Amino acid sequence: MSLRVAVAAPFIQHGTNSLEEGEFVVSLSLDRDWFSPDQAKRLIDVATREGLLEREGPEGDDLVPTFDHTEVTVPEDFVPDDDILTERSAFEQVLDALVAEGMEKHEAVGAINGLQDELGLTIEAAAVVYARREGIDVSELAPIAKAALGEDDSDAEA
Template sequence: MSLRVAVAAPFIQHGTDSLEEGEFVVALSLDRDWFSPDQAKRLIDVATRDGLLEREGDDLVATFDPAAVTVPEEFVPDEDILQERSAFEQVLDALVAEGMEKHEAVGAINGLQDELGVTIEAAAVVYARREGVEVEELVPIAKAGLSEE
């Protein structure tokens, strides 16, 4: 499921949008038993690169509102979220985290791509914004895709 959901969980657990890196790792590895400590650190790297987290000294700060994310009780993240993802995949994860069905989002994005004649990344960002889903960190990638077509 969503990287955004996995990243939000420790912040929701602690009722904050800023945590020390160690607290974040403990929340994911010991409290929730989702990842090993090394995997939790890898998640920090992926989430930072994807723009979901920022480092401020020893603290990790969520760049989105974790309280706006719902962590389903049965949620367990797949290890594949620890791998680098395309902008399209990141937008798709954000849409799914907001409650949209994955297949519906993919279909709508593909239709918008055909309609606008842009890259899949650009279409995904436009679609997410139309749906009110925050993906500001991906706008530069979408803009770059506008000149590629």
């Protein structure tokens, strides 16, 4: 959840749906003092790989969120953890999406583990199936889960 909040904050601050990379970095590093400029650039890389940001424009310098950032609330005392600068597994990403929708983390983990045991799926596939059952769109993670299924059982489907 904190990655989504950190990504949304510069767009909310500027009241726009698109920012140049430099504006995004300045917002996170100088305006909010959350990250160094290098860390803010790392955040862009992580958020792009995780499907929260897209690069647009002729030079690819414009950043556009892939989610509705206007629905994100940035708490006044919010400071992102440094761990959001590291890559997260598909399971962790789905878990974050479930928590962002108001589900308790321990309940989600328990339900996903139960589904994994019940259906004989990988943890990633079980997380995607569970999120879908809960009405949470994690379609960008489905290919990762499907690929994990292929490693264990090529006849199973998510």
